[in-house]
Amino acid sequence: NLISGPSVIGITGGEPTLYKKELFDLIRDVIKKNNEITFHILSNGQHFEETDIHFLTSVNQNVLWAIPFYSDLPDLHNQIVGKDGAYKKLLSSFNILMSSGSRVELRTVLLKQNYENFLSLSKFVNEHFQWIEYWSIMQLEKFGFARINWAEKFVDTSRQFEILDGVLSMSNATDLNVQLFNFPTCSVPPKWRKLCFKSISDWKQKYISECQI
DSSP states (O other): OOOSSOEEEEEOSSOGGGGHHHHHHHHHHHHHHOTTEEEEEEOOSOSOOGGGHHHHHHTTTTEEEEEEOOOSSHHHHHHHHTOTTHHHHHHHHHHHHHHTTOEEEEEEEOOHHHHTTHHHHHHHHHHHOTTSSEEEEEOOOSSGGGGTTHHHHOOOTTTOOHHHHHHHHHHHHTTOOEEEESOOGGGSOGGGGGGEEOOSOGGGOOOOGGGOO
């Protein structure tokens, strides 16, 4: 039985679109029973095809696709996700999602590998992705697989915020909706704190004296 009112169903993985037919059937059946239910689905964007456009168009108001995008440099994006050809396929999928009027949350995790080139990525996003719902920029959490080679991945934006400041200034100028996740509020300059979302789980939160704001 489904709830009678509005609600959001979150789906992550693994990769849910590896079972695309089953996923699409689930979305279709749920919406048919209650069109006030929406889906927030995390996907790597590697499995959309032009034949999906009709279905995606039919459910575009009920599904928000969260798609990671790490760099506008193909080789760097492929290296971060660990898959050759991922960048080319991802751009093809973005064209399909845009053509179908799909709602998209673009996701980018800050890493040492992509931070130096982050302003270039921002220019690319602001030029080509004005159609998305919002861009989630995420700080790395020291949890799970992120703990492995932590020093080689983590960018301390409390000390190195200049590049991100330029990214946020550019997006603000073009009215691109940007949201900051997993950033300790006190590490973000006051003018950008309105973009911070309380996204860190309660059990992982710790407040030190330096962060009394």
